[in-house]
Amino acid sequence: MNAQDVKNIVLKIITDIAPDEDVSGIDDNLTLREQIDLDSMDFLDIVMELRKRYKIEVPQEDYPHLATLKSCMDYLTPKFQSA
Amino acid sequence: MKSFDAVVIGAGMSGIACALRLKNFGLKVAIIEKHRVIGGLNSFYQRVKKNSDGSRGGIRYFDVGLHALTNFAKKGSKNKPLLKILRQLRIPYDELKLQEQNFSTIHLNNKALKFNNSIDLLSSEIQTYFPADHEGFLRLVELVASFKVSTEPSEYVSSREKIKEFISSKELQEMIFLPVFYYGSSWEDDIDFSQFCIMFQALYLEGFSRPYGGIRTLFKILQEKLKSLEVVKLMGVAVNRIRKIEEEHLIELSNGESIKAKQVFSSIGYPETQKILGEVIDQKAVGKLGFVEVQLIYKERLTEKLPTICFYNEDDQFRYKVPETLIDERSAIICSPEGYESFEGEEGVIRITYLANYHSWKSLESDEYEKAKKEIEIKARNLVQKLYPNHKRELVFTDTFTPLTVEKFTSHIGGAIYGATKKFQDGNIGIKNLHLIGTDQGYLGITGSILSGISIANLYGFPKGR
Numbered sequence: 001m002n003a004q005d006v007k008n009i010v011l012k013i014i015t016d017i018a019p020d021e022d023v024s025g026i027d028d029n030l031t032l033r034e035q036i037d038l039d040s041m042d043f044l045d046i047v048m049e050l051r052k053r054y055k056i057e058v059p060q061e062d063y064p065h066l067a068t069l070k071s072c073m074d075y076l077t078p079k080f081q082s083a
Numbered sequence: 084m085k086s087f088d089a090v091v092i093g094a095g096m097s098g099i100a101c102a103l104r105l106k107n108f109g110l111k112v113a114i115i116e117k118h119r120v121i122g123g124l125n126s127f128y129q130r131v132k133k134n135s136d137g138s139r140g141g142i143r144y145f146d147v148g149l150h151a152l153t154n155f156a157k158k159g160s161k162n163k164p165l166l167k168i169l170r171q172l173r174i175p176y177d178e179l180k181l182q183e184q185n186f187s188t189i190h191l192n193n194k195a196l197k198f199n200n201s202i203d204l205l206s207s208e209i210q211t212y213f214p215a216d217h218e219g220f221l222r223l224v225e226l227v228a229s230f231k232v233s234t235e236p237s238e239y240v241s242s243r244e245k246i247k248e249f250i251s252s253k254e255l256q257e258m259i260f261l262p263v264f265y266y267g268s269s270w271e272d273d274i275d276f277s278q279f280c281i282m283f284q285a286l287y288l289e290g291f292s293r294p295y296g297g298i299r300t301l302f303k304i305l306q307e308k309l310k311s312l313e314v315v316k317l318m319g320v321a322v323n324r325i326r327k328i329e330e331e332h333l334i335e336l337s338n339g340e341s342i343k344a345k346q347v348f349s350s351i352g353y354p355e356t357q358k359i360l361g362e363v364i365d366q367k368a369v370g371k372l373g374f375v376e377v378q379l380i381y382k383e384r385l386t387e388k389l390p391t392i393c394f395y396n397e398d399d400q401f402r403y404k405v406p407e408t409l410i411d412e413r414s415a416i417i418c419s420p421e422g423y424e425s426f427e428g429e430e431g432v433i434r435i436t437y438l439a440n441y442h443s444w445k446s447l448e449s450d451e452y453e454k455a456k457k458e459i460e461i462k463a464r465n466l467v468q469k470l471y472p473n474h475k476r477e478l479v480f481t482d483t484f485t486p487l488t489v490e491k492f493t494s495h496i497g498g499a500i501y502g503a504t505k506k507f508q509d510g511n512i513g514i515k516n517l518h519l520i521g522t523d524q525g526y527l528g529i530t531g532s533i534l535s536g537i538s539i540a541n542l543y544g545f546p547k548g549r
Contacts, residue, residue, distance in 0.1 A: 018170055020159050037161045041171055044541055048108060 093350035095123020097521035100536030151291035180295035184391035200290030269501035350521035370499030373486030381431035391422030
């Protein structure tokens with residue numbers, strides 16, 4: 001599993017949570033929040049889906065790592081690789 | 084004995100929303116409902132139609148609660164509470180089949196203002212009828228639009244005082260408050276300013292809509308969600324008592340069984356929860372505001388456009404408090420479900436709601452009670468005639484609920500639809516792993532109660548990462 005796969009996984013989860021949002025043009029380096037309509041409750045759902053689908057745990061203090069797609073990839077890829 | 088991660092008490096809007104979220108977190112969840120049907124304060128009932136020859140006709144459905152779904156938002160708009168809750172519950176927007184209001188009115192002492200789901204209409208009405216206050220109104224809109232909801236407890240600020248900084252006309256102040264109090268305040272005659280801002284957004288900036296088919300449309304969706312997520316439903320069962328056993332709660336049910344729960348989410352109200360905990364009820368916290376609603380059913384559908392909702396006050400002073408008599412007939416809400424873009428019924432409906440005094444109703448003998456209901460139906464019909472003089476339709480059925488009806492069917496002490504006067508923003512009433520949701524946690528109305536169930540579930544039900 002590489003960083004690109006992880007990015008696709010995160011985007012798939014976002015699409016499932018927020019079906020009305022267009023995720024095609026998202027810039028990896030800008031925060032998700034400023035590009036699509038996600039709030040803290042939605043981030044909770046991303047964490048939840050990561051756990052349910054892939055048994056990946058994201059502790060509360062690490063939530064800031066989910067801010068951009070780039071930071072998601074950096075943070076989650078090692079977790080996927082060791083899972 | 085059955086054991087659950089979480090037990091939700093009450094299958095109203097907040098309870099169902101809470102249960103669905105908890106289930107989404109992967110918890111083992113049960114929901115307990117005293118009645119055989121879900122819905123709580125926002126429910127519906129049915130009556131068999133009688134034909135003129137006395138035989139049985141079809142079935143008439145009556146919505147209770149829902150006049151309007153507040154916080155209307157168009158599909159795909161940004162940062163809207165209604166869209167957030169739909170997303171949290173994974174309900175596709177189109178399933179609700181939302182119908183927007185035509186327009187609504189605020190009547191005060193022979194003055195009337197129209198509003199709809201765009202603030203521009205109300206703004207231009209104010210420019211016409213209260214030109215001196217138009218600039219202040221725009222400042223108020225600007226402030227409210229930028230107001231952010233916080234879960235932090237804040238100091239109470241009187242809206243009656245605060246509004247003077249924006250609006251000088253006493254009449255206009257009252258008119259702005261009429262819908263806000265009726266749909267958003269469980270206090271008498273005033274409202275906390277932060278709550279005012281939330282309601283102003285919900286009513287004036289976002290506005291009203293109604294699911295096609297009424298509240299049943301929403302219930303059908305929620306029922307299917309409960310089923311597909313396999314939430315355990317215990318219907319027709321009441322909670323007699325909750326006891327603390329070490330770290331868990333032991334819930335004793337009216338059918339003689341008991342179940343165990345790690346966490347309890349109670350939507351039944353603060354004093355009502357105190358009761359099942361075996362605590363002394365805080366009488367000061369028992370809500371006082373009761374309502375009477377008359378439903379008038381007409382043979383024909385409307386041919387003219389009536390306001391979707393009319394907030395009415397006879398004289399220039401709006402008294403949002405418990406009347407000393409059975410009802411306060413000087414003020415009312417008149418709701419025409421036909422006044423939405425599209426309406427499913429074959430017959431016409433107008434609902435008239437008055438502030439009511441629970442104790443006055445409680446003191447009546449049964450024949451007096453029936454007589455009082457009939458008298459109020461006549462008052463309601465006269466009010467409709469006064470407001471809409473051209474309205475002439477054949478009345479085929481009437482039905483009326485009182486604070487006693489509400490108490491019986493919702494188990495809210497004193498029939499207090501809007502719950503206790505004391506609210507618990509964080510759901511914490513001092514019992515470990517027991518959380519308050521619904522009317523006594525937060526906001527009123529359907530959107531508010533769903534939001535309450537969701538936010539408290541998110542706060543306490545989400546298993547923290549290791």
